[in-house]
Amino acid sequence: MSERLTPVVNDLSRPFWDAAAEGRLSLPHCAETGRAFWPPAPTSPFRAAGAVEWREIEAAGMLLSIAVYRRAFQTVLKDLVPYGIALVEVAPGVRLLGHVENPDAAPEPGSRVSLCFAHPQWSESPVLALEQS
Amino acid sequence: MAFLEGKTAITGVGASRFERRPGASVLEFAGDALDTALADAGLEKEQIDGLVVQVGSPRGADYDTVALTFGLSPSYCGQTWAHGRFAASVIIQAAMAVSAGLATRVACLMAMKNSDIGRMGEADNPFYYEQFRENGGPHGEEGHIGMSSPIAGAAMGFDLYCRRYGFDRELLAEIPLTFRRHAQLTDDAVMRAPMTADDYRASRPIVDPLRLFDCSPVGDGAVCVIVETAGANAREVRITGAQGMRAGRNEFIFAPAGLGMAQQSHRRRTRAEACSQRVYEMAAARPEDIDVLGLYDSFSPLPLYALEDFGFCDAGEALGWIQGGRIGLGGDLPTNTSGGQLSQAQLNGWGQIRELVVQLRGEAGQRQVARAARAMWASVGGDALILERGAG
Numbered sequence: 001m002s003e004r005l006t007p008v009v010n011d012l013s014r015p016f017w018d019a020a021a022e023g024r025l026s027l028p029h030c031a032e033t034g035r036a037f038w039p040p041a042p043t044s045p046f047r048a049a050g051a052v053e054w055r056e057i058e059a060a061g062m063l064l065s066i067a068v069y070r071r072a073f074q075t076v077l078k079d080l081v082p083y084g085i086a087l088v089e090v091a092p093g094v095r096l097l098g099h100v101e102n103p104d105a106a107p108e109p110g111s112r113v114s115l116c117f118a119h120p121q122w123s124e125s126p127v128l129a130l131e132q133s
Numbered sequence: 134m135a136f137l138e139g140k141t142a143i144t145g146v147g148a149s150r151f152e153r154r155p156g157a158s159v160l161e162f163a164g165d166a167l168d169t170a171l172a173d174a175g176l177e178k179e180q181i182d183g184l185v186v187q188v189g190s191p192r193g194a195d196y197d198t199v200a201l202t203f204g205l206s207p208s209y210c211g212q213t214w215a216h217g218r219f220a221a222s223v224i225i226q227a228a229m230a231v232s233a234g235l236a237t238r239v240a241c242l243m244a245m246k247n248s249d250i251g252r253m254g255e256a257d258n259p260f261y262y263e264q265f266r267e268n269g270g271p272h273g274e275e276g277h278i279g280m281s282s283p284i285a286g287a288a289m290g291f292d293l294y295c296r297r298y299g300f301d302r303e304l305l306a307e308i309p310l311t312f313r314r315h316a317q318l319t320d321d322a323v324m325r326a327p328m329t330a331d332d333y334r335a336s337r338p339i340v341d342p343l344r345l346f347d348c349s350p351v352g353d354g355a356v357c358v359i360v361e362t363a364g365a366n367a368r369e370v371r372i373t374g375a376q377g378m379r380a381g382r383n384e385f386i387f388a389p390a391g392l393g394m395a396q397q398s399h400r401r402r403t404r405a406e407a408c409s410q411r412v413y414e415m416a417a418a419r420p421e422d423i424d425v426l427g428l429y430d431s432f433s434p435l436p437l438y439a440l441e442d443f444g445f446c447d448a449g450e451a452l453g454w455i456q457g458g459r460i461g462l463g464g465d466l467p468t469n470t471s472g473g474q475l476s477q478a479q480l481n482g483w484g485q486i487r488e489l490v491v492q493l494r495g496e497a498g499q500r501q502v503a504r505a506a507r508a509m510w511a512s513v514g515g516d517a518l519i520l521e522r523g524a525g
Contacts, residue, residue: 085289109296
């Protein structure tokens with residue numbers, strides 16, 4: 001079986017991926033309450049049949065946790081170990097996961113961090129990642 | 134009011150050997166579990182008219198294959214998905230079918246074989262594509278960023294738990310060490326070698342902060358439970374409380390509600406809320422009435438969350454509360470007394486449910502909890518049962 005690291009890109013999630021291709025972070029928002037939410041939904045999870053608007057937000061937030069992979073579950077990830085997965089709150093109550101290339105040099109949870117979209121060889125899609133200088 | 138007025142019971146339990154042998158057939162395990170459960174209940178297979186399967190293909194056998202292979206002719210069948218989580222829910226479905234008159238004797242079967250399919254997240258595992266499931270994998274996976282396996286969500290949840298409540302992660306050792314000691318008293322446990330605190334500390338890191346010994350080992354085997362109307366059998370165990378799985382934005386499969394993992398809120402369930410859940414109200418019981426407990430433990434932090442979510446202690450207390458032997462045999466709340474998924478066998482909690490029945494019958498041998506009259510199965514997602522010794 002081939003190891004393709006390909007997320008589902010379809011009508012529901014395409015606004016996220018279109019923005020990501022341009023390096024921008026766009027999230028679905030409840031049109032009525034203005035609240036951002038994740039993951040994408042065709043109607044607002046906060047209102048019955050509530051309309052959804054995609055809006056760009058700053059790709060930054062509070063780092064809450066990093067889980068560090070010491071074992072690779074796929075061949076294509078083998079050379080990346082150790083790598084981390086970060087949990088970042090990018091809007092009130094909205095948390096996204098991001099790749100952490102160098103977890104040993106990552107800031108402590110509780111820090112404000114910036115996110116970016118990386119284009120590593122192992123992924124066919126942009127990868128939301130912790131910005132590390 | 135007791136679950137279905139207390140009129141349904143587990144009348145038989147059976148299991149295959151638990152092992153890790155790629156050349157075995159999952160149907161051999163299923164057949165052994167079915168046969169021993171039928172013999173235990175004093176039934177012939179022709180008397181089985183209901184079949185509910187927990188784990189189907191590709192790592193288990195689907196209900197139709199089970200019936201075909203073993204010559205069963207059920208007229209009521211059900212099946213849950215191919216993961217864990219729904220152990221109580223399967224038994225609940227069987228009891229409801231009996232209560233509603235859709236069946237009279239239901240075999241609940243959890244048979245699966247994992248030793249030949251690699252680890253979840255790996256490319257040769259049939260669940261590989263679940264990490265790319267739309268809106269996130271079943272354990273929070275996001276394969277395209279490298280979050281490819283169930284353990285990462287469990288690791289992150291435990292990191293959040295320790296940070297929020299100020300615990301040293303090394304306290305977690307109490308869970309795998311306690312369950313390993315229980316497995317050493319359990320003839321059919323897969324992991325019986327002694328484990329010391331040093332062994333635990335030295336075990337290979339998988340996804341920080343979790344190590345190899347925080348993970349249940351790959352397991353092959355089957356457990357079967359027979360559900361009938363109460364009163365059929367003197368060794369029966371009555372089902373007096375029940376509760377199904379929760380889901381929603383406040384739930385994450387490897388974290389308690391309100392921990393702040395994924396899209397969860399930060400509001401944990403209060404002790405009063407925990408103790409007034411349906412499973413307790415139905416059984417007219419409180420946590421302190423439970424004599425022996427079974428908890429879902431595919432990863433070692435998970436029992437902590439179930440202890441808090443079901444009111445055995447307050448939110449944020451469990452990692453301290455379990456220390457000093459409290460959940461071991463001889464302690465206040467003997468838990469996973471046959472070794473759990475961590476050491477007996479990874480059978481989605483069915484090893485624990487079988488053990489609770491054995492304990493309530495007083496047939497647990499050197500593991501027997503004295504005067505065990507009321508037992509509970511609970512998982513962090515809400516799936517729960519309260520079982521009581523039959524009148525016989």
